[in-house]
Amino acid sequence: MSKQKLSPDVLCKVEKSGNRFNAWDTDGVKRTSEISTTTRKRAFENDSYLGRFPTSTGRTYWRLVPKDAVDTEPLNTASNEEISSVDVPTEHAEVLNFIHSSYSLKPKALMMNELKWKYLVRSAVRGKNIMMTGPAGCGKTMAAKCCVNALERPDFYFNLGATQDPRATLIGNTHFSQENGTYFSESAFVKAIQTPNAVILLDELSRAHPDAWNILMTVLDYGQRYLRLDEQDGQKTIKVAQGVTFVATANIGNEYTSTRVMDKALMDRFTIVEMDVLTEDDENSLLTYMFPNVDTKVISNVAKIATLTRTESNSETARITSGISTRTTVELCGLLFDGFSLEESSEVTIYPQYDSTGGVDSERTFVKQIVQKFCDDGSSDELFNEDEMAEAEEESY
Numbered sequence: 001m002s003k004q005k006l007s008p009d010v011l012c013k014v015e016k017s018g019n020r021f022n023a024w025d026t027d028g029v030k031r032t033s034e035i036s037t038t039t040r041k042r043a044f045e046n047d048s049y050l051g052r053f054p055t056s057t058g059r060t061y062w063r064l065v066p067k068d069a070v071d072t073e074p075l076n077t078a079s080n081e082e083i084s085s086v087d088v089p090t091e092h093a094e095v096l097n098f099i100h101s102s103y104s105l106k107p108k109a110l111m112m113n114e115l116k117w118k119y120l121v122r123s124a125v126r127g128k129n130i131m132m133t134g135p136a137g138c139g140k141t142m143a144a145k146c147c148v149n150a151l152e153r154p155d156f157y158f159n160l161g162a163t164q165d166p167r168a169t170l171i172g173n174t175h176f177s178q179e180n181g182t183y184f185s186e187s188a189f190v191k192a193i194q195t196p197n198a199v200i201l202l203d204e205l206s207r208a209h210p211d212a213w214n215i216l217m218t219v220l221d222y223g224q225r226y227l228r229l230d231e232q233d234g235q236k237t238i239k240v241a242q243g244v245t246f247v248a249t250a251n252i253g254n255e256y257t258s259t260r261v262m263d264k265a266l267m268d269r270f271t272i273v274e275m276d277v278l279t280e281d282d283e284n285s286l287l288t289y290m291f292p293n294v295d296t297k298v299i300s301n302v303a304k305i306a307t308l309t310r311t312e313s314n315s316e317t318a319r320i321t322s323g324i325s326t327r328t329t330v331e332l333c334g335l336l337f338d339g340f341s342l343e344e345s346s347e348v349t350i351y352p353q354y355d356s357t358g359g360v361d362s363e364r365t366f367v368k369q370i371v372q373k374f375c376d377d378g379s380s381d382e383l384f385n386e387d388e389m390a391e392a393e394e395e396s397y
């Protein structure tokens with residue numbers, strides 16, 4: 001039987017590091033951030049490679065490539081191993097060089113200014129507890145993951161916003177069996193903190209249960225660095241291994257009512273890296289880079305709409321509580337790419353985020369006015385008269 005001819009333009013091998021699956025291409029470049037977790041995990045479990053294939057529209061997608069479907073051994077595994085085992089340098093001159101040349105490790109798809117990125121990398125290299133802050137959808141999780149990917153160290157991911165039972169997630173569970181009686185099984189977090197040089201991502205820490213914050217207090221304290229397994233007899237404690245770095249994310253700001261107010265003592269244990277909300281220019285560059293096939297004029301309108309809402313939400317007389325996030329503009333451009341109009345895309349991605357109570361005075365009506373101004377295909381019924389729109393624009397500055 002002849003082998004199926006496959007022609008991926010990039011071929012990757014997947015390796016397990018901590019509880020994450022990293023993808024390395026033939027040149028030893030880490031592609032983890034370009035491929036979904038599920039796909040990487042599937043490739044690892046099926047002992048397959050991952051290939052990147054172009055589509056007819058100029059985009060690319062990743063899929064599993066069986067190892068015996070490629071004619072020649074494509075991967076220079078020796079160089080991969082070499083790269084994955086490179087430790088962050090310890091000599092001061094090397095550290096300086098690493099930090100100051102680290103901007104090249106930032107993926108193009110992440111929009112973050114050079115100083116902030118270097119500060120993030122520096123804090124990670126120096127073993128600080130890092131807290132990424134900023135409003136929803138501004139790239140906190142993405143930046144934290146990219147930073148973790150840039151450092152060749154074992155990495156672990158925990159989403160604390162999604163856990164119902166912080167004790168089970170961070171410490172472990174007590175079980176009972178007929179033979180052994182009561183016994184304790186440690187959590188993945190216990191294993192993570194005992195891995196030297198691990199980088200541990202604590203996503204959505206601000207949404208975590210206060211019990212999680214209490215458990216983490218001693219772990220994050222530079223003077224203590226231990227976890228107490230108080231479920232166990234004798235109050236056994238686990239020491240945090242040498243070189244472990246924590247990177248947390250938090251939505252901090254008074255508009256996030258669903259986010260608990262984080263304990264001051266816990267916040268004090270972190271070095272804060274604030275993610276900036278993108279400027280109109282940066283938003284435009286990011287969207288143009290991500291969606292090269294979408295009309296640049298429409299993309300620039302999306303960036304304008306987002307910026308207008310952000311400016312308005314920060315103004316003293318704000319009529320909307322939050323601006324449109326980059327997560328939303330990316331989602332919206334995905335719809336434009338799939339042939340929806342700006343008006344249709346806004347209707348399904350933007351409007352549902354704004355309250356419609358209050359009719360013409362509602363937040364939704366206000367945002368609609370801004371969007372409508374940029375939907376000038378002539379076919380739409382004018383929802384608002386020109387004066388109203390002009391007023392909306394003026395007041396949003």
Ligand SMILES: Nc1ncnc2c1ncn2[C@@H]1O[C@H](COP(=O)(O)OP(=O)(O)OP(=O)(O)O)[C@@H](O)[C@H]1O
Nearest residue numbers: 109110111135136137138139140141142326327330
């Ligand atoms: N600065 C940015 N650069 C590039 N893409 C971004 C940026 N900010 C947001 N995005 C886009 O938005 C998506 C969501 O970003 P991310 O999950 O990092 O946000 P977040 O700040 O963690 O949000 P949340 O507060 O809801 O957890 C990303 O997958 C990316 O497509």
Ligand SMILES: [Mg+2]
Nearest residue numbers: 140141204249
């Ligand atoms: Mg996040």
